[in-house]
Amino acid sequence: RINEQRLWDTLMEMGDIGGTEKGGCNRLAGTDLDKQARDLFVSWCKACGCTIDVDKIGNIFARRAGTNNDLPAVGTGSHLDTQPTGGKFDGVFGVLSGVEVLRTLHENNIETPTAMEFSVWTNEEGSRFQPAMQGSGTYVGRFDLETELNKTDVNGIRLGDELERIGYLGEMELGSRHMGAFFEAHIEQGPILEDEEKAIGIVRLGQGIRWYNIEVVGRPSHSGTTPMHLRKDAMLVASAIVTEMNAIALRHENGLGTVGFMQVWPNSRNTIPGNVKFSADLRNPKPDVLLTMHEELVTFCKEIALNHGVEVNVDPFWYFAPVEFNASDDVKAATEKLGYSHMDIYAGAGHDACYMADLVPTGMIFTPCLNGISHNEAEYSSPEECAAGANVLLHAMLEASER
Amino acid sequence: RINEQRLWDTLMEMGDIGGTEKGGCNRLAGTDLDKQARDLFVSWCKACGCTIDVDKIGNIFARRAGTNNDLPAVGTGSHLDTQPTGGKFDGVFGVLSGVEVLRTLHENNIETPTAMEFSVWTNEEGSRFQPAMQGSGTYVGRFDLETELNKTDVNGIRLGDELERIGYLGEMELGSRHMGAFFEAHIEQGPILEDEEKAIGIVRLGQGIRWYNIEVVGRPSHSGTTPMHLRKDAMLVASAIVTEMNAIALRHENGLGTVGFMQVWPNSRNTIPGNVKFSADLRNPKPDVLLTMHEELVTFCKEIALNHGVEVNVDPFWYFAPVEFNASDDVKAATEKLGYSHMDIYAGAGHDACYMADLVPTGMIFTPCLNGISHNEAEYSSPEECAAGANVLLHAMLEASER
Ligand SMILES: NC(=O)NCCC(=O)O
Numbered sequence: 001r002i003n004e005q006r007l008w009d010t011l012m013e014m015g016d017i018g019g020t021e022k023g024g025c026n027r028l029a030g031t032d033l034d035k036q037a038r039d040l041f042v043s044w045c046k047a048c049g050c051t052i053d054v055d056k057i058g059n060i061f062a063r064r065a066g067t068n069n070d071l072p073a074v075g076t077g078s079h080l081d082t083q084p085t086g087g088k089f090d091g092v093f094g095v096l097s098g099v100e101v102l103r104t105l106h107e108n109n110i111e112t113p114t115a116m117e118f119s120v121w122t123n124e125e126g127s128r129f130q131p132a133m134q135g136s137g138t139y140v141g142r143f144d145l146e147t148e149l150n151k152t153d154v155n156g157i158r159l160g161d162e163l164e165r166i167g168y169l170g171e172m173e174l175g176s177r178h179m180g181a182f183f184e185a186h187i188e189q190g191p192i193l194e195d196e197e198k199a200i201g202i203v204r205l206g207q208g209i210r211w212y213n214i215e216v217v218g219r220p221s222h223s224g225t226t227p228m229h230l231r232k233d234a235m236l237v238a239s240a241i242v243t244e245m246n247a248i249a250l251r252h253e254n255g256l257g258t259v260g261f262m263q264v265w266p267n268s269r270n271t272i273p274g275n276v277k278f279s280a281d282l283r284n285p286k287p288d289v290l291l292t293m294h295e296e297l298v299t300f301c302k303e304i305a306l307n308h309g310v311e312v313n314v315d316p317f318w319y320f321a322p323v324e325f326n327a328s329d330d331v332k333a334a335t336e337k338l339g340y341s342h343m344d345i346y347a348g349a350g351h352d353a354c355y356m357a358d359l360v361p362t363g364m365i366f367t368p369c370l371n372g373i374s375h376n377e378a379e380y381s382s383p384e385e386c387a388a389g390a391n392v393l394l395h396a397m398l399e400a401s402e403r
Numbered sequence: 404r405i406n407e408q409r410l411w412d413t414l415m416e417m418g419d420i421g422g423t424e425k426g427g428c429n430r431l432a433g434t435d436l437d438k439q440a441r442d443l444f445v446s447w448c449k450a451c452g453c454t455i456d457v458d459k460i461g462n463i464f465a466r467r468a469g470t471n472n473d474l475p476a477v478g479t480g481s482h483l484d485t486q487p488t489g490g491k492f493d494g495v496f497g498v499l500s501g502v503e504v505l506r507t508l509h510e511n512n513i514e515t516p517t518a519m520e521f522s523v524w525t526n527e528e529g530s531r532f533q534p535a536m537q538g539s540g541t542y543v544g545r546f547d548l549e550t551e552l553n554k555t556d557v558n559g560i561r562l563g564d565e566l567e568r569i570g571y572l573g574e575m576e577l578g579s580r581h582m583g584a585f586f587e588a589h590i591e592q593g594p595i596l597e598d599e600e601k602a603i604g605i606v607r608l609g610q611g612i613r614w615y616n617i618e619v620v621g622r623p624s625h626s627g628t629t630p631m632h633l634r635k636d637a638m639l640v641a642s643a644i645v646t647e648m649n650a651i652a653l654r655h656e657n658g659l660g661t662v663g664f665m666q667v668w669p670n671s672r673n674t675i676p677g678n679v680k681f682s683a684d685l686r687n688p689k690p691d692v693l694l695t696m697h698e699e700l701v702t703f704c705k706e707i708a709l710n711h712g713v714e715v716n717v718d719p720f721w722y723f724a725p726v727e728f729n730a731s732d733d734v735k736a737a738t739e740k741l742g743y744s745h746m747d748i749y750a751g752a753g754h755d756a757c758y759m760a761d762l763v764p765t766g767m768i769f770t771p772c773l774n775g776i777s778h779n780e781a782e783y784s785s786p787e788e789c790a791a792g793a794n795v796l797l798h799a800m801l802e803a804s805e806r
């Protein structure tokens with residue numbers, strides 16, 4: 001069993017890096033705070049005798065040798081970046097569960113048949129740079145390295161430059177680790193485990209995600225002198241699309257639709273907005289339903305552009321297809337061995353494990369979080385709930401290593 | 404008659420201060436560019452022998468002595484600040500028509516019975532600081548001086564500090580100029596004069612304006628894991644209010660409704676917005692209709708807050724009641740004397756003259772602008788159109804001075 005108090009202490013120590021007044025965390029990818037968090041992870045892994053490598057998109061791999069290092073390693077990992085108003089658990093819990101597994105093996109001098117790998121993936125959140133799971137997606141070959149390094153934040157700063165600046169633009173080739181299985185522990189971020197009073201969620205599926213950048217190009221003009229019928233109001237059209245995103249979600253079982261980001265130009269109260277840029281996020285566990293939702297959005301945008309005499313540019317720049325986790329049974333076996341209550345569940349959020357599933361048998365372990373709230377400073381998971389997830393991770397990794 | 408080419412040249416020279424690639428102007432109130440524009444105005448007025456005073460809210464008064472300086476002066480003026488994507492004419496045309504009147508009097512050694520006053524009013528646009536017509540409104544006593552000097556822009560910078568920094572926080576008491584009449588020339592900013600093929604609009608009325616700061620407080624949470632029925636989506640509610648603003652405007656004759664400014668928090672694409680702040684601008688020439696529009700907005704905000712379980716805070720921080728211009732007949736007489744085609748019109752925008760009408764008989768002269776477009780870099784008025792307005796201003800001022 002892992003050490004519950006020690007796991008909790010590392011969570012709180014890491015949470016102080018970018019910690020907010022309301023008890024949350026603001027540690028965007030590629031910032032100085034991201035560097036501090038990465039440095040702390042590296043120091044903890046080195047203290048347990050790991051070797052460290054950093055790949056070309058900044059993913060960190062800490063390796064603890066096994067008895068037979070020719071065998072493929074067993075991996076775990078998640079991310080240390082957070083939302084601007086994020087919590088202390090999303091991603092961090094997975095990384096630090098790995099550190100806790102490492103420390104448990106180290107202090108008990110446990111030799112594992114295969115090596116164990118503990119990883120930190122770059123920009124999983126997709127908040128500062130898009131898309132989400134950028135580090136893992138690039139690692140497994142879904143995204144082009146140069147394209148991703150050239151991605152910029154809202155201020156035009158390149159991811160590649162930020163990684164170099166904070167010392168995490170590495171040399172290791174993408175996809176080059178020899179792994180035989182991968183596990184990720186993560187808070188559920190939703191209300192289901194709490195509602196059902198289960199300690200562990202065996203994640204069977206990661207739902208589909210479609211991300212868009214939408215731009216409405218109208219015509220800026222005076223709010224006091226432009227008659228309603230002569231307006232090309234980009235804000236009005238953007239608002240109609242926000243409303244439609246909600247309607248699309250409600251029309252489809254398990255559909256979700258969100259506009260989380262918006263920039264208005266020139267953003268002056270007596271000028272009718274000439275340009276509004278915003279994000280759209282559609283999700284569904286079924287790929288065919290998600291495709292229908294996508295088509296509805298595109299059609300709506302075309303029609304409203306015609307009706308209002310404005311331009312609506314829809315860039316569907318990211319599609320993440322639903323993924324099945326094929327090492328879920330390892331997670332289930334470990335959970336049952338440890339005697340935790342559990343249920344099958346699907347992941348509403350994207351996770352690095354979703355991309356790792358491209359390369360190796362992968363499993364995810366969910367733990368409950370208070371009121372199902374995540375991407376919020378109030379995000380919380382109790383020491384016991386965290387410990388249960390880390391214990392399952394330890395035993396799933398040990399079983400995979402022994403097999 | 405004024406000198407058309409010289410007027411045009413000053414417009415182009417002034418327009419270079421903050422001039423944009425697309426031929427517009429970005430010269431927000433209180434910025435270094437505002438200082439440059441003010442300095443240029445002051446140097447032009449001094450070259451014609453004027454004395455200069457600056458009042459406690461940064462309004463500039465340039466005075467040309469008359470034959471009898473005990474008589475109340477005749478004033479004119481407008482503003483030099485622009486929208487972030489504004490044109491070269493809005494406000495500037497009025498100030499520089501004044502300068503052209505001054506130069507015409509000066510070079511012809513015309514002595515006027517009363518003194519003539521040429522003014523520049525602080526922050527008429529209301530884009531960087533609110534409300535609009537802040538300088539003239541404070542001068543006439545509608546706003547409290549300290550309150551206005553303490554107003555901050557989106558970055559928290561005080562108007563008072565900016566005025567001090569650029570050297571235009573003066574000592575002159577508010578409301579202390581002795582004036583007997585005030586005229587302001589301005590581009591129409593709307594399409595009516597152009598449609599009707601009239602050179603001059605005799606402005607009979609300034610329509611009513613109500614400005615609001617609205618804040619929706621929801622709950623930030625994850626876009627991929629928060630079921631639709633558990634959301635408190637501040638963006639969705641804000642969008643519904645934007646749509647309703649448009650509907651309110653369409654329900655009332657001559658109604659206008661605009662949301663030009665919006666800030667989303669935390670503005671991350673996979674976090675449901677927890678807070679959206681935006682502006683609302685309602686206008687109508689009839690005060691009772693504008694009041695009904697106001698009540699509809701307030702009621703809608705209350706209802707939608709209840710329906711969505713969010714907080715909607717509506718701050719109706721500025722009401723500008725419709726104003727009648729009681730020196731319009733002077734403008735009409737000057738226009739007819741000069742033989743320009745004309746029509747009566749009402750002002751859709753607020754103007755400094757609207758507040759000056761509190762203190763003295765006031766008239767406004769409108770000139771056409773291309774396609775009725777203003778608060779847009781493409782704003783344009785031809786040299787002939789500008790000259791007609793400045794000629795009417797000259798003769799309206801002369802007649803008022805002689806009376
Ligand atoms: N785990 C998590 O919050 N990932 C962010 C990517 C997304 O699902 O939007």
Ligand SMILES: NC(=O)NCCC(=O)O
Nearest residue numbers: 224270527528535752753
């Ligand atoms: N003239 C002008 O554009 N004034 C700005 C104030 C307003 O009407 O919104």
